[in-house]
Amino acid sequence: FNEISSSTTECSATARCVCPKDPKPFGESSGALLYHRTNQSVDQGSGFAARFEHKCARWPATSLINQRNPTCDIRYYKGGQWACKHMWSLLDADQEIPWPDQPLVFHHKYRFWVQPYDNKFHKPLVLGESVGSPLLIGSPWEYDVPKCASGVPGCSLEDGTWVHTINGR
Numbered sequence: 001f002n003e004i005s006s007s008t009t010e011c012s013a014t015a016r017c018v019c020p021k022d023p024k025p026f027g028e029s030s031g032a033l034l035y036h037r038t039n040q041s042v043d044q045g046s047g048f049a050a051r052f053e054h055k056c057a058r059w060p061a062t063s064l065i066n067q068r069n070p071t072c073d074i075r076y077y078k079g080g081q082w083a084c085k086h087m088w089s090l091l092d093a094d095q096e097i098p099w100p101d102q103p104l105v106f107h108h109k110y111r112f113w114v115q116p117y118d119n120k121f122h123k124p125l126v127l128g129e130s131v132g133s134p135l136l137i138g139s140p141w142e143y144d145v146p147k148c149a150s151g152v153p154g155c156s157l158e159d160g161t162w163v164h165t166i167n168g169r
Contacts, residue, residue, distance in 0.1 A: 032050065038095075063154065
């Protein structure tokens with residue numbers, strides 16, 4: 001809690017302030033999503049869902065920070081795969097888990113664009129636990145795709161269809 005809020009209200013034990021006096025730049029805030037169990041016996045969740053600290057690299061590694069993608073900053077994160085782990089209920093505590101005997105299944109859809117390999121231009125991509133970059137089911141590289149419109153970073157209108165693009169090296 002902070003000594004001074006953004007308004008004229010003084011912060012005290014009875015008037016807590018949650019807005020930082022000097023907020024960190026977008027993408028540099030830190031924090032964690034903590035799971036709170038419900039009182040239902042089938043709810044087996046516990047612990048942290050995700051810790052946020054430098055989730056997105058700066059350009060030229062990726063354009064996500066420049067586009068102010070919500071997954072780069074816990075203050076703007078809207079929820080997604082980082083907020084969910086196996087056997088967690090994402091309902092309000094007073095809501096019944098509607099089908100505890102039926103596991104939910106989700107599917108990924110990927111689209112890849114490829115080009116012929118040119119060893120003068122292309123660089124090897126190394127992924128895996130040994131280099132701290134695991135590619136997991138559920139993907140640690142989650143990001144929001146914004147509703148595109150004129151002026152939305154990363155969006156362009158191509159042949160009448162809005163396309164969102166992220167770039168990086």
